[in-house]
Amino acid sequence: MTTYDSKPVAKWNTRDFQAYLKAEHERLYGVPYVPFRGYQAEAGMLGHWVGTKRKPGEYGPEITKRFIDLCFAQYRPTAEWPGISFGFMQTYMGRNLQRAVAEIRAEEAAQQRREQQAEIGDDFY
Template sequence: MTTYETKPVANWNTRDFQAYLKAEHQRLYGVPYVPMRGYQAEAGMLGRWVGTKRKPGEYGPEITKRFIDMCFADYKPSIEWPGVSFGWMQTYKGTNLQRVANAVEAEQKRAERNEGVDDTWF
């Protein structure tokens, strides 16, 4: 069976993202992952972001993963709120999405600027 660990992020689907969320959540916070409104509802949220076999996503796998990683990095667990979910990230951490989209756009512009530049003399 192929897992998210053996695929490039560009090929991740909603199941891969859910497995990643569970594994990272356990690793970072030491508590089980609990999706907002259940796994099926979360799969729908992720599908809208990442895309499905039938429909492209709004942001794609790379931006979605970077967004999730940024949310994990920002979150400080407490006794009352020991963990997070993708639904929580999507609802309360929209500024992270803006930061990730901005960074990706800057990287693309930098890559376009450097395209065709002969850097062999460096």
């Protein structure tokens, strides 16, 4: 069975994201992951962002993963809130979505410039 760590992020589905959230959460915070309103509700939220077999997502897997990673990097656990969930990230850390989109778009533009440069070749200049 393929899992999130054996395929590119672009191919991740909601199950891959839930497995990633669980593994990263336990690695970073040392406590079990608890999904926002349960796994089924969280799968619906992730499906809206990432997409499903039937419907494309609003942001896609790359932006969603970058958003999650930014949230994990910024979150500081407390005694009352020792961990976070995707629902918490969406609700209270939504500002990271703009940053994730901007970073991904900048990387894509840089890649496109590199490809154009390679097409043209150095002898043009």
